[in-house]
Amino acid sequence: MAQHNQPSKSALIHKKRKCDDSVPCREDDSWPRFIVIKGTEEKPISKISPFAIHKQIQNVAGTVKKVSKMKSGSLLVECSNKSLSTNLLTITTITNFPVSASPHNSLNSCKGIIRDRSQYLGDLTVEEIGEELSSQGVTDVVRFQIKKNGNIIKLNTYLLTFRTPTPPPSITLGCFGIRVDMLIPNPIRCFTCQKFGHGSKQCRGTQRCFKCSDEGHEGTNSYSESSKCVNCGESHFSSSRDCPVYLKEKNIIKIKTERNISYPEAKQIASVSNDLLVSNRPSYASKVVRSFSHENTQTRMTWPIDADNLQCCLLKQNLTIKY
Ligand SMILES: [Zn+2]
Ligand SMILES: [Zn+2]
Ligand SMILES: [Zn+2]
Helix, strand or coil: CHHHHCCCHHHHHHHHHCCCCCCCCCHHHCCCCEEEEECCCCCCHHHCCHHHHHHHHHHHCCCCCEEEECCCCCEEEECCCHHHHHHHCCCCEECCEECEEEECCCCCCEEEEEECCCCCCCCCCHHHHHHHHHHHCEEEEEEEEEEECCEEEEEEEEEEEECCCCCCCEEEECCEEEECEECCCCCCECCCCCCECCCHHHCCCCCECCCCCCECCCCCCCCCCCCCCCCCCCCCCCCCCCCHHHHHHHHHHHHHHHHCCCHHHHHHHHHHHHHHHHHHCHHHHHHHHHHHHCCCCHHHCCCCCCHHHHHHHHHHHCCCCCC
16 A cells, blocks of 8 residues: 555656755855965064964954965965854954965865756856856856867766865756766876976976886887886886876875865875775785776776775775785
8 A cells, every 4th residue: 555655756756856945055155164364575474473373363253173384384274154254354463463364266166077968958058057057156167078070079068166165966957956076187297207296387307208217208209118107117107097106196186175175185194094004904905906906997996095995995986806
């Protein structure tokens, strides 16, 4: 009898696609969590007493979530609610020395991807979509496209910029809900020195061959060369996605993006996680890392945060451990 009360499969799909009023508007969510407080040239923050800084932040805004020092010497303050953030932006002095506060340029926004497989958005322009999605915290929309046989083909994948540190799990396109995936960029490798983390324009290193790792040539020649990686010394090209240094970088960027933290913080977490993995089960870990390096699924790979959730990650990724 109870079964008759169950909605049919098609009704379930219909219900899922019905306009969902319970999805909160993200307009209220778009206040800056991360605020930068700068001193002046004559009186940089480093010259101001940390006790005075603490007292003044407390007076102006209240108890903030976290205060850290940036490479530039300015303070990065993380606020846990809108009123703290709004108040902190009004700070102008600390112990009579002028300071200025402004939202952090990149930490207060993030990018997410939607795959519009049902083509809800049809031929709407990115401007039209951006306008409609503005109330859900979207500030920019880019549609992916590819060039094929000289023609530009528009894909149904869109890159959205949100004015929040992390993207929402889903948004609504009018009446339809759609999942938002976090954009995790691939590591940048310099085409000059072959190291990770910077591009050729910022390179201060010397030209190394991406094939044999020798100095003085680029590796763009057509003849075959013996392979040696600049980054790990193993016998593969420096461009190899199997390179353990590339995979390490990829993991750091993943942690950085998912937790919305700085690169040095993410690097520290990644190294602690790797240490844990190795020190807990040395033989097990080394076997796993070796077998990972032979998988051809780097783009879908998730590295474990610790040894205990390794199996869980592998199951999610449909990867198998080779013993
Ligand atoms: Zn370089
Ligand atoms: Zn070479
Ligand atoms: Zn390598």
